[in-house]
Amino acid sequence: MTMTQDAITVRGLEKSYKNVQVLRGISFNVPKGTVFALLGPNGAGKTTAIKILTTLLTPDGGTASLCGYDVLKQPAQVRREISLTGQFAAVDGALTGRENLRMIGKLRHLKDAGKKAEELLARFELSGAADRRVSSYSGGMRRRLDLAMSLVGAPAVLFLDEPTTGLDPQSRLNMWKIIKELTRAGTTVFLTTQYLDEAEQLADQLAILNKGEIVAAGTPAELKKLLPPGHIELKILEERHLLEARALLQEFKLHFDEGNQVLSVETDGSIAHLTDILNRLKNAGVSVSELTQKQPTLEDVFLMIVGGPPEKGAERHVNF
Numbered sequence: 001m002t003m004t005q006d007a008i009t010v011r012g013l014e015k016s017y018k019n020v021q022v023l024r025g026i027s028f029n030v031p032k033g034t035v036f037a038l039l040g041p042n043g044a045g046k047t048t049a050i051k052i053l054t055t056l057l058t059p060d061g062g063t064a065s066l067c068g069y070d071v072l073k074q075p076a077q078v079r080r081e082i083s084l085t086g087q088f089a090a091v092d093g094a095l096t097g098r099e100n101l102r103m104i105g106k107l108r109h110l111k112d113a114g115k116k117a118e119e120l121l122a123r124f125e126l127s128g129a130a131d132r133r134v135s136s137y138s139g140g141m142r143r144r145l146d147l148a149m150s151l152v153g154a155p156a157v158l159f160l161d162e163p164t165t166g167l168d169p170q171s172r173l174n175m176w177k178i179i180k181e182l183t184r185a186g187t188t189v190f191l192t193t194q195y196l197d198e199a200e201q202l203a204d205q206l207a208i209l210n211k212g213e214i215v216a217a218g219t220p221a222e223l224k225k226l227l228p229p230g231h232i233e234l235k236i237l238e239e240r241h242l243l244e245a246r247a248l249l250q251e252f253k254l255h256f257d258e259g260n261q262v263l264s265v266e267t268d269g270s271i272a273h274l275t276d277i278l279n280r281l282k283n284a285g286v287s288v289s290e291l292t293q294k295q296p297t298l299e300d301v302f303l304m305i306v307g308g309p310p311e312k313g314a315e316r317h318v319n320f
């Protein structure tokens with residue numbers, strides 16, 4: 001392995017199916033031990049990118065390397081460094097949890113496949129169910145086993161394609177905890193997800209892919225800065241109080257929703273800003289019946305860029 005701080009380097013990656021260009025020259029880096037989330041609507045090219053990075057598909061142009069190995073020139077070395085966990089758990093329902101893990105260990109030629117299986121069963125809280133057939137496992141248990149199976153070979157880079165789709169909230173939280181632990185231990189995680197809160201929770205860096213191009217990239221905080229800052233909404237019922245509030249806050253960007261009697265005041269989201277606004281109103285005796293603070297979310301950013309919620313329903317196209 002060459003010395004590099006990036007676990008994944010992608011430069012100008014292109015791929016077409018027949019005459020449809022699916023990836024139009026995408027580039028990004030993923031530093032070791034971090035989580036990178038690739039987001040995008042259905043058909044954006046996420047799976048195509050994952051297939052190229054995991055050596056399942058040949059790109060038409062550009063380069064990609066994993067842990068310093070070129071996906072085209074050194075596919076065997078790349079495969080040794082990675083593991084791919086798909087949306088549909090690849091476990092064998094007729095075998096027990098323990099048998100599934102041992103089988104993978106043997107396929108990977110581990111000397112102590114049995115010991116590794118026990119260790120992973122314990123780590124994923126499956127020891128109690130180890131001798132039950134996987135067909136009797138819940139969705140969350142299957143997903144945990146699937147992830148445990150992908151860790152048998154201790155991969156440097158883990159590809160997780162929608163790891164929590166279909167899981168209940170508790171199982172999702174467990175999965176997040178496990179993913180965080182993995183990255184703390186140095187594993188690099190490449191994630192696709194339809195849940196923007198998941199991306200926000202887990203990703204150090206994320207990129208939004210739309211029609212084969214990366215249209216926005218950065219940390220969750222950086223992406224949120226693409227939108228106007230947050231605002232507070234003040235419900236003010238009395239006309240004279242409203243007039244007074246508008247005068248007191250005239251240097252702020254204001255918007256008034258007449259139907260709901262709500263005055264929106266743009267803020268940078270800081271406590272200092274909020275305190276200043278509330279003090280002015282309080283000192284002038286302005287009566288506010290309700291206060292709500294609104295901050296832009298990753299979902300807002302996604303909607304602004306892609307024009308529809310991720311992965312839901314039909315493809316939605318927005319012209320830039």
Ligand SMILES: Nc1ncnc2c1ncn2[C@@H]1O[C@H](COP(=O)(O)OP(=O)(O)OP(=O)(O)O)[C@@H](O)[C@H]1O
Nearest residue numbers: 017018022040041042043044045046047048049311
């Ligand atoms: N083998 C193929 N032959 C022809 N077209 C394909 C093939 N595989 C994918 N495509 C097309 O390429 C585009 C990108 O597909 P891809 O599966 O990479 O998108 P995605 O972002 O992963 O979508 P999803 O979220 O629905 O999984 C889609 O329009 C898809 O129909």
